[in-house]
Amino acid sequence: MMETYEDIRASVRALAAGFPGEYWRTLDRERGYPTAFVQAMTEAGFLAVLIPEAYGGSGLGIGAAAAILEEVHKQGGNGGACHAQMYVMGTLLRHGSEAQKAAYLPGIAAGELRLQAFAVTEPTSGTDTSRIRTTAVRDGDAYVVNGQKVWTSRAEHSDLMLLLARTAPREAGEKPHDGMSVFLLDMRQALGHGLSIRPLRAMINHHTTEVFFDELRIPADSLIGEEGRGFRYLLDGLNAERILIAAEAIGDARWFIEKARTYATERVVFDRPIGQNQGIQFPIARAYAATEAADLMVNKAAALFDGGEACGAEANMAKLLAADASWQAADMCLQTHGGFGFAEEYDVERKFRETRLFQVAPISTNLVLAYLAEHVLGLPRSY
Numbered sequence: 001m002m003e004t005y006e007d008i009r010a011s012v013r014a015l016a017a018g019f020p021g022e023y024w025r026t027l028d029r030e031r032g033y034p035t036a037f038v039q040a041m042t043e044a045g046f047l048a049v050l051i052p053e054a055y056g057g058s059g060l061g062i063g064a065a066a067a068i069l070e071e072v073h074k075q076g077g078n079g080g081a082c083h084a085q086m087y088v089m090g091t092l093l094r095h096g097s098e099a100q101k102a103a104y105l106p107g108i109a110a111g112e113l114r115l116q117a118f119a120v121t122e123p124t125s126g127t128d129t130s131r132i133r134t135t136a137v138r139d140g141d142a143y144v145v146n147g148q149k150v151w152t153s154r155a156e157h158s159d160l161m162l163l164l165a166r167t168a169p170r171e172a173g174e175k176p177h178d179g180m181s182v183f184l185l186d187m188r189q190a191l192g193h194g195l196s197i198r199p200l201r202a203m204i205n206h207h208t209t210e211v212f213f214d215e216l217r218i219p220a221d222s223l224i225g226e227e228g229r230g231f232r233y234l235l236d237g238l239n240a241e242r243i244l245i246a247a248e249a250i251g252d253a254r255w256f257i258e259k260a261r262t263y264a265t266e267r268v269v270f271d272r273p274i275g276q277n278q279g280i281q282f283p284i285a286r287a288y289a290a291t292e293a294a295d296l297m298v299n300k301a302a303a304l305f306d307g308g309e310a311c312g313a314e315a316n317m318a319k320l321l322a323a324d325a326s327w328q329a330a331d332m333c334l335q336t337h338g339g340f341g342f343a344e345e346y347d348v349e350r351k352f353r354e355t356r357l358f359q360v361a362p363i364s365t366n367l368v369l370a371y372l373a374e375h376v377l378g379l380p381r382s383y
């Protein structure tokens with residue numbers, strides 16, 4: 001039977017009620033960080049659900065985390081300010097040493113330490129991660145880091161950063177993805193000593209940044225696992241990320257559908273509710289059907305993940321279908337609202353901008369399709 005986490009959802013709804021549209025709207029205008037919301041999520045324990053009980057978390061599965069994020073988005077909020085605090089630690093949990101886990105996980109679980117910066121993307125490499133240029137060179141008991149990242153979200157609101165850097169040239173390995181390593185970087189010590197962060201204003205309020213490394217020395221024990229295997233370590237966290245982002249998209253879609261349904265029922269033009277017109281009600285019904293179908297795939301992927309089974313195809317399909325469903329619902333909702341869809345006070349335009357992100361990040365739709373074509377359908381690799 002499908003686990004619905006109704007009790008968790010009810011608690012998230014109660015929390016979200018304290019952060020209405022106006023809260024998010026004001027922050028959006030000022031590009032502010034939702035500190036009070038993140039604090040409330042932390043205190044409720046929602047950001048520590050994936051951390052095992054032994055380290056102070058609640059040891060729940062991805063299904064529970066997905067329910068939390070879906071509900072945040074369904075209530076009109078946005079989990080982007082803190083969702084990475086839930087899952088970036090997965091790399092540390094799965095591949096870190098006992099000493100690293102003991103040093104960091106309890107603090108992360110308690111919310112005293114923020115690990116929600118994930119620095120992979122670089123300006124010149126794009127989706128081709130094997131071509132990153134940031135390097136970490138071993139020098140005695142340290143690594144010296146040089147390079148640049150872009151779109152490192154929440155770096156200004158994080159104590160720690162998970163960093164992917166080259167420790168060996170691309171050409172030196174058997175495969176292009178060999179020779180990259182992953183580091184748990186303590187930004188509190190690094191800021192001003194070779195690490196600088198520059199905010200990157202964007203279409204949505206996502207607290208994203210550019211990060212520069214200039215001869216930054218970090219302790220050698222910042223390395224997670226073995227040198228050169230970093231990309232593999234990240235890979236198994238990507239399915240978790242895709243499932244959780246898909247859940248956020250489902251939440252958005254459901255918010256748009258409910259918003260449109262209500263407006264179409266109440267708005268009277270030509271002496272009848274606009275929702276009486278099939279031209280208005282059919283797109284709402286279509287968006288609803290697409291969302292319900294995508295949600296089934298999200299649940300399937302989450303169940304496989306929590307059962308410890310392979311779920312690459314399902315996690316990718318969940319992300320693809322949910323992102324499409326949320327964008328379809330967003331477009332429908334804006335159209336249903338007519339001119340008022342553009343007015344800030346309805347929150348539709350804000351959510352419309354926010355949900356568009358899922359077509360591009362954390363992985364773009366084309367790359368999901370390329371994955372399915374190559375790895376599931378056996379078609380020739382296209383790039």
Ligand SMILES: Cc1cc2nc3c(=O)[nH]c(=O)nc-3n(C[C@H](O)[C@H](O)[C@H](O)COP(=O)(O)OP(=O)(O)OC[C@H]3O[C@@H](n4cnc5c(N)ncnc54)[C@H](O)[C@@H]3O)c2cc1C
Binds near residue numbers: 127362366
């Ligand atoms: C708001 C925001 C927050 C982000 N947060 C983070 C973060 O915290 N950490 C992080 O590391 N990154 C982050 N990213 C980066 C994000 O993961 C990338 O933007 C995304 O993966 C796409 O990479 P790119 O921008 O380099 O696009 P490119 O790789 O330059 O691609 C551009 C376009 O070409 C298409 N394309 C490229 N190659 C192919 C191909 N072979 N076949 C078909 N189409 C192709 C892509 O689908 C895309 O539409 C964030 C991005 C945004 C916008």
